[in-house]
Amino acid sequence: MKLATLKDGSRDGQLAVVSRDLATAHYATGIAAKMQQVLDDWGFISPQLQDLYDTLNQGKARHAFPFDPAQCMAPLPRAYQWADGSAFINHVELVRAARNSEVPKSFYEDPLMYQGGSDDFLGPTDDAFFLTEDWGIDFEAEVAVVTGDVKMGATPDQALEGVRLVMLANDWSLRNLIPNELAKGFGFFQSKPATAFSPVAVTPDELGDAWQGGRVHLTLQSSWNGRKVGMCDAGPEMTFSFGQLIAHIAKTRNVRAGSIVGSGTVSNKGVDNGSGKTEWPKGYSCIAEKRAIETIQDGKPSTEFMKFGDTIKLEMKGKDGQSVFGTIEQKVAKP
Structure with a gap:
């Protein structure tokens, strides 16, 4: 439903x-x-x-x-918990490669995760307000699930049984605030403003065989200012399933009904075009990834972050071509 x-x-x-x-x-x-x-x-x-x-x-x-x-408001307008993972390791690899930093081996075995603000979410068509463009405004196209109660110590299979609903998320990021925050050693805070969610949340059975192994095997479409920039597959390249992400939370605590868990930026690997150069035919689900690709290829980024008046549209269609969750359509605005 x-x-x-x-x-x-x-x-x-x-x-x-x-x-x-x-x-x-x-x-x-x-x-x-x-x-x-x-x-x-x-x-x-x-x-x-x-x-x-x-x-x-x-x-x-x-x-x-x-x-x-x-x-519509967000399907769950405020939640007991919003925990966002980074389940697509390709995204981490690109960002690290852009700054000549290796990905630690542990990142492939233990998911990255941060706990965001859950007291104030945005609806799917709400404007996203920011005080200045200097913060480095970026969208992040993600998949998210809402859980029931999951007991501490749950295995990934047990944790997956706790998934009640699936939806899309636009996990806004303020890229220029991130470096100083991470340098403090305490993680994201001001750099992660209110997240927006799709108009509807659906039960996993609505996805049919696209819901496999705790992953959504459908294409997440991102359109920036009316131009399609991402057609990323949310399934096969998701390194950690939602069962694994929820189990990661449950390692030391109970996960209570009404917790939202995000996949992190949906990201697909590039392909060799035959001349030794890598191309990304499926595009990108956040600007930071596009800038990382440019840095790797050209030595510096050329794509700017979002400006006031910019729009972002996120959508995922089923195998019948119909929208599954409805669309997130937001405009960047100054209050």
Whole structure:
């Protein structure tokens, strides 16, 4: 099924069920008012939502209305936890190579992860506000999951069973703030502003055989200022599955229902064009990666970060060509 949270003037919005084709929606009133309620009592509430979803898809829901992504908040407008991994090791390799730094062996065995702010998320069409362009504004196209309860010490297989919903994320980054923050030895903070999520979150069964091994085997499309810059495959090159990422969190703590876990920037390896030069036919899912490629090839980056007025659109289509999660469409703006 597909779920969304619609704006109603409150912090947590109003839960709605959305049709498979993203054309219509129906409030979940009488079943659950908020997304967190569903996650807290998944076994009891989700079957009732599934029944409403089936009725909606059959065109028999009495109070259905047109679905408008512009009325959406993030599916889970604020969460108990937002932990973002870096599961695509190619992204790490490129960024490290651009500064002549080797990737430690441990990075291939133990995922990188940071804990971001989860008290303030952006809706899929909300403007992204920044005080200055000097911060190095960058988008990051990612896949994310929302969990139920996962016990401390869970194996990757056990952790994967805790995945309740899948969605897309735009994990905004302020690249020019990152070096000084990392130099302090305490990780990201100011360099990671509010993250945006897709209009709908879907249960893994909606993905069919595209959901394999805790990975989404579909193409994540990124369009910057109307120009398609990324057509990256989110499946085979994901070094660490969502089961592994969740198990990484659960090594020393319980993971509670309503935790969001991100994949990190979706990234694909380049290919040799036959003349000894590497090309990246699938493009990129963040500007930092494009700049890393330019530095490796030309000695310096030439692509600038985002400016006020720039737009970014992220979308993932199923094998039937239809949008799975709806689109994240945001504009960079000055408050």
